[in-house]
Amino acid sequence: MDKTESKEVVLRGIGGAPGICIGKAYLVDREGVDLIKRYAIVDRDIPAEVNRFKNAVKKAKDELKAVVESLGEDFSSQVDILETHLVLFKDKLLYGKTIDSITQDKINAEWALKKVTRQVKTMFQRMEDDYLKSRVADISQVSEQIMRQLMGAQDIKISDIRMRVILVAHDLSPADTSQIQLEHIKGFVTDRGGRDSHTSIIAKSLNIPAVTGLGTATVNVQNDDILIVDGSTGQLIINPEEDTLFRYEERRAQYEQYRALITRESHLPSVTLDGHAMKLMANIELVEEVVSVRDNVAHGVGLFRTEFIYIDQKRFPTEDELFDRYKEAVELITPQPVTIRTLDINGDKVLPYFKNIGEENPALGLRAVRFSLQRPEIFLTQIRAILRAAAFGNIRLLIPMITCVEEIIEVKELLNRAIMDLTREEMVFNKDIPLGIMIEVPSAAIMADELAKYVDFFSIGTNDLIQYSLAIDRNNRQVAHLYRPLNPAVLRLIKMVVDAAHRQNIIVTICGEMAGDPLNVPVLMGLGFTELSMNPGSIPVIKQVIRKLNYQDVCKTAKKVLGMDNTEEIYQFVHSTYTETLQ
Structure with missing residues (x-):
């Protein structure tokens, strides 16, 4: 500073x-809840402090009751979890011991609750029984709700x-x-x-x-x-x-x-000086962003992240709710394609109404397709909605975080089950939609030749591919500077995937943030991409860059870069080669 x-x-x-x-x-x-101070209280104030704690518990409990009552019968699993939390509000280990601590230690309710919560969590973590260990997450969540009431903190x-x-x-x-x-x-x-x-x-x-x-x-x-x-x-x-x-x-x-200026030029084609055409598609998270897709003249939606339809709810959305949202997006974009990625939660995206086991490293845990395969009823609901929406436009189905052939086989079995169920129910739907997978872990890149035999297209998710390949948490400011897309290891993995896709004659696109950075475009084009997908606002800039490039030159650039073994050397070479182009 x-x-x-x-x-x-x-x-x-x-x-x-x-x-x-x-x-x-x-x-x-919201970190203020963690800034808890300890202060002593005199004997005459102890009853008032105990009552303050009891009132906080009541308010937190009433808020949770309202949530439980808002959930329908179809969400019994969530109701069970929340009802467990309701019981914990009066649990002797948490409720009773906090009151004891206020009374005996003569300390404020916030500090007493923090102290008791830490003790109870430690006790459960030492237990061998997995079920009892899992209660640690419940205790933490209930404690935080009470603490918010004590400190007058509000959710953002x-x-x-x-x-x-x-x-x-x-x-x-x-x-x-x-x-x-x-x-x-x-x-x-x-x-x-x-x-x-x-x-x-x-x-x-x-x-x-x-x-x-x-x-x-x-x-x-x-x-x-x-x-x-x-x-x-x-x-x-x-x-x-x-x-x-x-x-x-x-x-x-x-x-x-x-x-x-560049927005006014959005209508111009993304074609190089020597006539090589590129398709530029958009990444969106909300149906409302379709307006931006059209304004920036994208070639369709290369990635529709569907998590936000789930995050905005207090429960898992129904099939009809999902269908309505997907149908709306597809009809607004038609005849251009909309690539819908199935649910990808439990990494940096957590559903507030779904009980998380409290994984120590959620990025390597039960997320994306792993979650969907473990909860097939949720996955089938989404698949059915996508197939139904596909009757109204051009949809491509994309599965996130595939790591092996077995997962694709399991996904295709569930897809076929959804098709058979919809056929039997005489629903209007389209079963002939392209199936693709995201290549975002090293194992998928290494096995790309085999994976390509089972799908119609690849979409490389560079955000996670870089993170997993380089063992870098991109949210960690201490190592974020090491998160560099033009790292030679990353480029070689990408090249491996592109070559595998071309050998099997399937489409390969890139939908990570790497595609929206002008500096990366000459290298990506030279590696063999003909489709890039990015946030809509980046499309005019990338179009302008492409129109200044010569395809034969970028192929030479990519070949030279692949022979380099130093990240900084690659960046300096690309910068110096395309300084005027990128201005």
């Missing part, structure tokens, strides 16, 4: 989404914000970012996250500037501070001096003029 003699403070993080915004800070940091409700502000948070979950309304949120900054973290992906999709991985933004920023967010350089300036403000106002105006 750099400080001048004035109050201006500059923090440096990671550019999450390009652009510049200037405005007032709005803190939505970004959708309720009615001012033009810049969000400042320790982190933003998928549920949080899905609430962002562009008329109120200018941009955001977070302590956590990296260039291709989920928050960055959302910011790019919404075309709002973002800086992530700042580390101490929530400590240094106060509500209503004036902020400058430079998502291109990864800088956050707090309470800028007058000349700094003037300089960034000019830069912001220049950037907006540039965006307006």
Whole structure:
């Protein structure tokens, strides 16, 4: 952090989404619940402190009861979990011991609850019985609900914000970012996250500037501070001096003029100087983003992340609810394709109403297709809805995080089961839709030749492929700088997948954030891609880059890059070769 003699403070993080915004800070940091202080209480105040704790328990319990009552009979598993939580509110180990601690230790309710929760969790973690161990997650969740009531903390409700502000948070979950309304949120900054973290992906999709991985933004920023967010350089300036403000106002105006220019050219084709055509498709998370897909003249939707339809609910959506959303998207895009990826949760996306076992490393746990295969009733509901929507337009079905042939076989068995059930029920649907898999783990890249025999197309998810190949958590600011798409190991894995797809005559596209970075485009084209999918806002920029390239030249570039063994050397070579093209 750099400080001048004035109050201006500059923090440096990671550019999450390009652009510049200037405005007032709005803190939505939920970390305050963890900032619990201990203080002693005198004898005469003990009854009042106990009552304060009991009232907090009652309020938390009443809130949970309301959720339980809102769930229908079809969601018995969720109801069972929540009813277990209701019982825990009065559990002697948690409720009784907290009251004992307030009374005997003469301490405030927050500290007593924190102390008892830690003791109870430790006790259960030491037990050999797996069921009892699993109660640790329940205890933590119930304790947090009570703590929020004690401290007067509220869940973040970004959708309720009615001012033009810049969000400042320790982190933003998928549920949080899905609430962002562009008329109120200018941009955001977070302590956590990296260039291709989920928050960055959302910011790019919404075309709002973002800086992530700042580390101490929530400590240094106060509500209503004036902020400058430079998502291109990864800088956050707090309470800028007058000349700094003037300089960034000019830069912001220049950037907006540039965006307006390339947007006006969106209708122009993505064809190289020597006539090589590229298809540019869009990644979306919400049906509402289809407008942006059309505005940026994409060749369809290369990735429809379906998790947000689930995240926005208080329960798993029904088949008809899913069908209505998919049908709406397909009809708006037709005749262009819409590639619908099946549910990918339990990595950085968690459903609030689904009991998570509390995995130590969810990125390597029960997520994506693993979750779907373990919960076939949820998977079949989604598959049926997709097949029904396919009767109204051009749909491609995409399965996330496939690691082996066995998983594809199991998926195809369930797909056939859905087709037979819909046929028997005389439903209107289309069974002849292309089936594809995401290549996002090294095992899938290595086995690409075999996997290609079972599917119609590959879609390379570089966000996870880079993370898993390089053993880098892209949300961890301490190692986020190592997350570099042009790493030679990553490029060789990608080349392996492209070659396997071409040998089996199937389509291969790339749908990770790597596709939306102009610097990567010459290399990706040279590796053999004819389709790229990215957030809609990136399409005009990438189109402009492609129109300046010569296909024969990029093939030579890719060949040279594949022979390099040093990441920095690759970046310097690509930068120097395409400096004028990328301007």
